[in-house]
Amino acid sequence: MLQTGDIVKGQLSGQQYKITARLGEGGQGSVFLASSGRDQVAIKWYHRQTATEQQKKMIAKLISMGPPRGEAGKRFVWPQDIVTRSRVPSFGYVMPSVDLKSYAELGQVWARLRPSPGMKQRCRISWQLAQAYRQLHLSGYCYRDISMGNFLFNPSSGDVLIIDNDNIGIDQQSGSKILGTMEFMAPEVIVGRKTPSTSTDLYSLAVLLFYFWIWHHPMHGMLEYSVRVWDIPAKRMIYGERPVFIFDPRDSSNRLPADPEYQTPLRFWDVCPRSIKDLFIRSFTDGIKNPDRRVTEGEWVHAFRQLENQIVRCPHDRAENFWQPGMKQLQCWHCKRRFDAPPRFVISTSSGLNQILVLADTKLKRGELEPYCDESVMEEVAAEVVRSPNNPNVWGLKNLTYQSWFFTPADGSGEREVIPGRAMPIIAGHSLRLGSQTNLRVEV
Numbered sequence: 001m002l003q004t005g006d007i008v009k010g011q012l013s014g015q016q017y018k019i020t021a022r023l024g025e026g027g028q029g030s031v032f033l034a035s036s037g038r039d040q041v042a043i044k045w046y047h048r049q050t051a052t053e054q055q056k057k058m059i060a061k062l063i064s065m066g067p068p069r070g071e072a073g074k075r076f077v078w079p080q081d082i083v084t085r086s087r088v089p090s091f092g093y094v095m096p097s098v099d100l101k102s103y104a105e106l107g108q109v110w111a112r113l114r115p116s117p118g119m120k121q122r123c124r125i126s127w128q129l130a131q132a133y134r135q136l137h138l139s140g141y142c143y144r145d146i147s148m149g150n151f152l153f154n155p156s157s158g159d160v161l162i163i164d165n166d167n168i169g170i171d172q173q174s175g176s177k178i179l180g181t182m183e184f185m186a187p188e189v190i191v192g193r194k195t196p197s198t199s200t201d202l203y204s205l206a207v208l209l210f211y212f213w214i215w216h217h218p219m220h221g222m223l224e225y226s227v228r229v230w231d232i233p234a235k236r237m238i239y240g241e242r243p244v245f246i247f248d249p250r251d252s253s254n255r256l257p258a259d260p261e262y263q264t265p266l267r268f269w270d271v272c273p274r275s276i277k278d279l280f281i282r283s284f285t286d287g288i289k290n291p292d293r294r295v296t297e298g299e300w301v302h303a304f305r306q307l308e309n310q311i312v313r314c315p316h317d318r319a320e321n322f323w324q325p326g327m328k329q330l331q332c333w334h335c336k337r338r339f340d341a342p343p344r345f346v347i348s349t350s351s352g353l354n355q356i357l358v359l360a361d362t363k364l365k366r367g368e369l370e371p372y373c374d375e376s377v378m379e380e381v382a383a384e385v386v387r388s389p390n391n392p393n394v395w396g397l398k399n400l401t402y403q404s405w406f407f408t409p410a411d412g413s414g415e416r417e418v419i420p421g422r423a424m425p426i427i428a429g430h431s432l433r434l435g436s437q438t439n440l441r442v443e444v
C-alpha cells in the first residue's frame, strides 16, 4: 500500500508523482492526492487482487482513445497516465484532482451536509448528466456502473462530474467483471441474460435520475417493504425478476407503504412536472422489459433543458414552481395559493417548439435560438429581458448578438428592425424573426 511521501512513476509521461495525502478507500483501490511538482493530481492505486493485467490494458486503452469529445467530455474525470512503483506488484492511474469543496454527492445532500440544489440547478445537473452519457455512448463506450457513487454535482452552478471512469468499456466488445451496483442494474443484467451495454446504461441512468428527483428507488414499495431479509436473492427478486414501478399507472402491486419513512418520495412525485413523470413511467414500465422503449439520453436532455426555462417563483412565498405548457394558472405546491402564469416566449426553430417563461432574469441562450450551433457556443447569452430605461413598467428583449432581428407588432403593422444592443418591447402578440429558421412570439 502507498504511503504519504512515496514516489510513483508515470509509464507514459515518465513524470514522477509524490503522494501527498490519502483521500479515500474503495472496493478496488485507494485514492490519493499527489503532486508532480507542478500540478496537483489524484491517483487511484489498485488493491493487489484487483490490479490485473486486463484492468491495466483497459485503462491504457481509455487513455489512448481519450475522453468523449466536446463539453460533455470535460464532465468525465478521465485517466491520464498509468503509474507504477519499483518492486511493487500493483499499479494505479493518474487523473485530474477534483475540487471536492465545490462538488457534492447526492448522499451528502440527503444527510443535509451539503445544500440541496434549487430547481433550475436540478434541471441543469440532470441534462448535463444525460448529455455526458450521450456523448460517452456516441464515442462507442459504455459506462457499465452508473450509480450514485460516481456522480458529483456543483449545487450552485449545476455542473456535473463523473468519477471512477476506470470501468468504462467499449460497447459490445470488452469483457468485464464489473456488472454494476445492484440497485442501478438493468433487470436483464441481474438475471444474467445480458452483460452491461449502452442499453443497460440507459436503464441505470433513469434509476439515477429518479433518485436525484424523487430521493428514492423506483422499485422500493410494498414488495421491498414486506421482505424480511434484504439479501442477494431478495434484491434479485425486486430489481431483476419481478421489478414493479412504485408509480406504475396500471400495476398497483408495489405502491409505497403507508409508513412515514416512505412519504418523502410521494411529496417529490407530486411536485415533479408531468413531462418528467411521463419519462420515468416509460422507463420503469415498458422500458423494464423492452430496452428499445427506454428513454434515450437525448430525450432526457431535451426535457430538462425545456424545464430549466419553465420555473417560476410563487409571488407569495417565493417557492419554485414548474409551469407546463397549457397552464394559465399555477397552484403553488408549498402554500397552495394560485397565481397567474407569466407570459412566455414561444420559440420555433428547425428542431421544434420551445416555450420559455418571461421573467425579470430570463436570458435566451444561443443554443435555444440556433439548436444546431456548435456545442461550445450553445451557452452564450443571445438575448436578455431588460427594463426600459425610460419607463420601468415596460420590458424588452435585448438583442445581444451581432445581427439585426426584425419584429412585427401585434397589430400587424410593418416589420421593424432590432439592431444589436436594442430591444423589442415585450407585448403579447409581438413576433420576432431571428435569422431564417427561428421565430419568437410573445404569448400570455
Ligand SMILES: [Zn+2]
Residues within 6 Å of the ligand: 314, 315, 316, 317, 318, 319, 332, 333, 334, 335, 336, 337
Ligand atoms: Zn407559494
